[in-house]
Amino acid sequence: xxxxxxxxxxxxxxxxxxxxxxxxxxxxxxxxxxxxxxxxxxxxxxxxxxxxxxxxxxxxxxxxxxxxxxxxxxxxxxxxxxxxxxxxxxxxxxxxxxxxxxxxxxxxxxxxxxxxxxxxxxxxxxxxxxxxxxxxxxxxxxxxxxxxxxxxxxxxxxxxxxxxxxxxxxxxxxxxxxxxxxxx
Numbered sequence: 001x002x003x004x005x006x007x008x009x010x011x012x013x014x015x016x017x018x019x020x021x022x023x024x025x026x027x028x029x030x031x032x033x034x035x036x037x038x039x040x041x042x043x044x045x046x047x048x049x050x051x052x053x054x055x056x057x058x059x060x061x062x063x064x065x066x067x068x069x070x071x072x073x074x075x076x077x078x079x080x081x082x083x084x085x086x087x088x089x090x091x092x093x094x095x096x097x098x099x100x101x102x103x104x105x106x107x108x109x110x111x112x113x114x115x116x117x118x119x120x121x122x123x124x125x126x127x128x129x130x131x132x133x134x135x136x137x138x139x140x141x142x143x144x145x146x147x148x149x150x151x152x153x154x155x156x157x158x159x160x161x162x163x164x165x166x167x168x169x170x171x172x173x174x175x176x177x178x179x180x181x182x183x184x
Contacts, residue, residue, distance in 0.1 A: 013150040014091055017106045020146050021084035024113060024139075028077040035074035043070040050124030050132040057127065076116050083109030106150065114143045 027047075035042035043052040043066070055061055055069050083105050090102040121136035 010097070011100075011153060013106070013146065013153050014097065014102070016146045016149050017084075017087055017102070018091060020142060021088050021109075023142070024109075025081045025084050025088075028081045032074040032077040032081070035070050035077075039067040039070040039074075043073070046131070047135065048073060048120075050120055050127055050129050050136065053127045053129065054123035076112070080109055080113040080116065083112065103150065106146075110143050110147045110150070114140060114147065117143060 031042070031045070031047050034045060035048070040063075042048065043055075048070075051073060052070075055066055059069075061069060087102050087105040087109060090096045090105055093101075096102060117136050117140040121133060121140055124130075124133040124136055
């Protein structure tokens with residue numbers, strides 16, 4: 001059973017970030033590992049085809065430079081997956097979640113992932129690869145949607161301890177403070 005206390009301080013950006021992390025960590029890690037095992041073959045697979053065709057058609061890189069570009073793409077994908085994994089670790093700690101300590105890891109993951117998806121989408125549009133364009137546009141919209149939720153969501157309000165709350169009766173003036181003498 002899930003305790004109510006464990007769910008009570010989850011914000012919408014937490015839930016949205018967790019759903020994104022559950023997509024991007026396995027998918028982008030698998031893509032990056034395919035590139036690391038076989039750089040050229042991994043670069044020309046469906047998720048990276050737009051980048052691969054742009055590199056080969058427009059940049060005219062040599063074979064070793066194409067391998068370096070593929071490894072750089074794999075590193076960028078692993079970095080985004082790493083920040084999402086760090087976000088998942090931070091979100092599981094209740095003290096960190098209460099003070100929104102996860103926001104930095106999520107923000108960096110969203111920023112880097114959005115940049116990578118945006119440039120991949122631009123490359124797919126330049127090449128004319130419609131399926132890759134749809135894939136990268138969908139990933140970009142998911143990332144931007146979470147970023148907008150994170151920006152629009154109100155900041156965490158710090159709850160005051162019960163000892164700091166002053167009862168309403170103690171705020172009213174009493175006869176000892178001169179209110180009785182003012183009537184006379």
